Amino acid sequence: MEVKELKAAFKETYNKNAEAVYFSPGRVNLIGEHTDYNGGFVFPCALSFGTYLLMSKNSDKKMRFKSLNQPEIVELELDQLTTPLEGRSWVNYPLGCIAQFVKRGIKIEEGYDMLIWGNVPNGAGLSSSAALEVVTAYAFNEQLGTGYDRTELAKIGQLSEHEFALVNCGIMDQFASAQGKKDHAIFLNCDTLQFELVPVKLQGVKVVISNTHSPHKLDSGAYNARVAECKTAVEQLNKVRPLKYLAELTEEEFKNVESAITDEVAHKRARHVVGEVQRTTDAVKALKAGDIEAFGKLMNASHVSLRDDYEVTGLQLDTMAEEAWKIEGVIGSRMTGGGFGGCTVSLVKDEAIDTFVAEVGKNYKAKTGLDAEFYIAEIGDGACRVE
Ligand code: GLA
Numbered sequence: 001m002e003v004k005e006l007k008a009a010f011k012e013t014y015n016k017n018a019e020a021v022y023f024s025p026g027r028v029n030l031i032g033e034h035t036d037y038n039g040g041f042v043f044p045c046a047l048s049f050g051t052y053l054l055m056s057k058n059s060d061k062k063m064r065f066k067s068l069n070q071p072e073i074v075e076l077e078l079d080q081l082t083t084p085l086e087g088r089s090w091v092n093y094p095l096g097c098i099a100q101f102v103k104r105g106i107k108i109e110e111g112y113d114m115l116i117w118g119n120v121p122n123g124a125g126l127s128s129s130a131a132l133e134v135v136t137a138y139a140f141n142e143q144l145g146t147g148y149d150r151t152e153l154a155k156i157g158q159l160s161e162h163e164f165a166l167v168n169c170g171i172m173d174q175f176a177s178a179q180g181k182k183d184h185a186i187f188l189n190c191d192t193l194q195f196e197l198v199p200v201k202l203q204g205v206k207v208v209i210s211n212t213h214s215p216h217k218l219d220s221g222a223y224n225a226r227v228a229e230c231k232t233a234v235e236q237l238n239k240v241r242p243l244k245y246l247a248e249l250t251e252e253e254f255k256n257v258e259s260a261i262t263d264e265v266a267h268k269r270a271r272h273v274v275g276e277v278q279r280t281t282d283a284v285k286a287l288k289a290g291d292i293e294a295f296g297k298l299m300n301a302s303h304v305s306l307r308d309d310y311e312v313t314g315l316q317l318d319t320m321a322e323e324a325w326k327i328e329g330v331i332g333s334r335m336t337g338g339g340f341g342g343c344t345v346s347l348v349k350d351e352a353i354d355t356f357v358a359e360v361g362k363n364y365k366a367k368t369g370l371d372a373e374f375y376i377a378e379i380g381d382g383a384c385r386v387e
Contacts, residue, residue, distance in 0.1 A: 001068075001117060003052070003386055010054045010115045013066050013073070018054035018115070020143070024135035024383035025050035026120035026127045027176035028209055028345050029336045030185055030200075031295075031302050032280035034310055036170025038230055039191035039245025040277040043284060044172055045200060046180020048380035051118035051131035053094075053139050062111040063098070065091045069117070078108055084164040093129050094136040096160025101140055108144065121373075123215030125335075125342025129165065130173035133157030138178070138383040150178040150382065151193055168227045169338075180382035187284050191245060198284060200379055205292060205331060207377040208348045210324070210360065212316035213370050214341035223338055226269060226312065233270035236261045246273040272309035276302060296332025296347050300325065303334035303344075312339030316368050320344045323363045327356050345377070 001009075003021055010018040025046040032042035058064070063081065065074045067090060074091045082099045084092050094116070102108060116135075120128035137153040137160075140146075148156070157174035161167050171190055179186055184197040200207070230246055237243060240260040241253075249257070254274040261267040279298045286294035303321045307313040313321075317335040321344050324333035329352020336345040348356050357374045364372045 001119075006052055006054055006068075006115065006117055009068060009117070010056075013115055014056065014064075014113045016056060016113075019056040020054070020139065020385060021387040022053045022055075022135050022139040022142075022383070023050055023386050024131045024138060024177045025180055025380050026131045027173055027180065028126060028207065028343070028377055029172065029176075030207075030345060031276075031283045031299055031334070032172075033276060033302060033306055033335070033337075033339070034226060034312065035247060035273055035276050035280065036172040036190040037168065037227055038170075038247045038273045038277075040247030040273060041280040041284075042170075042172045042188050042190060043185050043198075043280055044176040044188075045185040045377075045379040046176050046382050047120070047126065048378040049119045050177070050380075051116060051120065051128065051135045052386070053135045054115045055112045055139060055143070058111045058113050060111060061109075063095075064111070064113045065094060065116070066114065067116045078111060081108065088165075092164040093132045093160060096164025097133050097136040097156050098140055099164065100137070100156040100159050101144060101146065104146075106144055106146055112143070121211060123342070124211050125337025125339070126209070127173040127177060127337070129161065130157055130177045133160050134174055134177040134383050138385075142385065151175070153383070154178040168224050176382075178382050180380060182381050183379050185287075185379070191247065198287060200287070202292065202347070204350050205347050206350060206353060207379070208346045208353065208356065209336070209375045209377050210320050210344045210346065211373040211375070212320050212341055212343065212364075212368070213373060214314075214316040214368070222312070222340055226310065229263075229266045229269045230273060232263050233261050233266040236263060236266065237270075246270050247277045249274050251275060251278050268309040268311075272305045275305055275309075279305075292331055292347065296330075299332030299334040299345075299347070306335055306339060310339075314340060316341055316364075316370065317344060319364055319367045320360065320372065323360045323367075324356065327352060327359055330356060
């Protein structure tokens with residue numbers, strides 16, 4: 001949908017014009033998976049698709065939320081902004097962000113009519129929820145004149161996810177949505193939140209996203225279990241080596257202390273994290289040196305580790321990656337995001353893209369019964385005011 005059409009939809013819904021239009025993108029992570037909540041490195045980029053938020057102040061002190069994908073308008077009083085709605089309502093994502101302003105002592109004395117629409121495929125692991133959170137945080141930061149920087153807005157989005165969506169996620173998705181830059185990936189240290197924007201200038205190669213159409217369920221179940229398993233590993237390691245995060249260990253150091261992790265599952269999870277942090281550092285070096293082949297090999301190794309040690313892939317993601325690896329002209333391919341369904345990300349030579357789409361699509365369908373969908377990723381900017 002064009003902004004023009006969204007403004008018309010706003011007018012139709014609320015019988016007045018939208019005063020402001022904001023946008024925040026989804027993201028694709030190139031490498032560095034399940035490292036963020038372990039204090040490690042990630043390397044995501046913002047996409048050109050994301051979530052729009054149109055809003056106008058109202059005079060009746062109500063917060064009204066309308067999504068173009070949902071039939072109803074949800075209306076709340078200004079004293080109802082810090083309590084999550086029951087039943088996993090989509091409103092909890094924006095509401096959880098507004099709640100963070102209130103919790104920081106910011107007085108919200110006026111109501112807003114809001115209309116939301118996004119083009120990030122839902123449940124694809126491309127951070128549609130982070131896009132919704134960050135667009136809300138960005139909009140209210142401006143409307144309320146709070147002056148938080150983009151990193152703070154990412155933290156607001158992450159807290160909304162923790163407290164209102166009950167997912168103990170790391171900071172990667174919200175950070176990428178807030179800080180993204182066109183044609184750059186973000187090399188982020190998730191412990192210090194220091195980051196570097198690294199140009200992604202690929203000569204004759206495209207970033208291709210393959211949607212398994214097997215929705216990932218980033219609910220409080222499997223994802224939070226991984227977070228807890230990493231915590232167990234840290235606790236057991238602490239008997240021999242004081243540390244806060246798994247990412248503090250180099251692979252060499254890990255070899256010396258890994259026997260302290262007596263929980264077998266926690267041990268595998270930790271091995272993935274330590275290896276993935278190293279792979280991410282190596283991948284960024286390779287990209288800077290123009291060694292795209294080395295980058296691709298690290299992507300493949302990342303997938304294998306997420307499959308065997310972290311166990312967040314499954315038939316659909318594994319089939320998608322394995323079928324991609326067979327195609328000549330594929331430089332690397334791996335699952336991206338939380339896992340358990342969703343998307344893979346691949347680097348594919350221009351001349352191989354048609355074969356890639358046809359062959360991977362056909363073989364994926366034969367093995368899983370599902371239709372894949374492919375997008376050529378355009379790396380876009382972070383949150384902004386559109387109008
Ligand atoms: C989800 C979470 C992120 C990150 C990834 C895995 O996208 O929201 O914080 O943990 O999974 O890398």
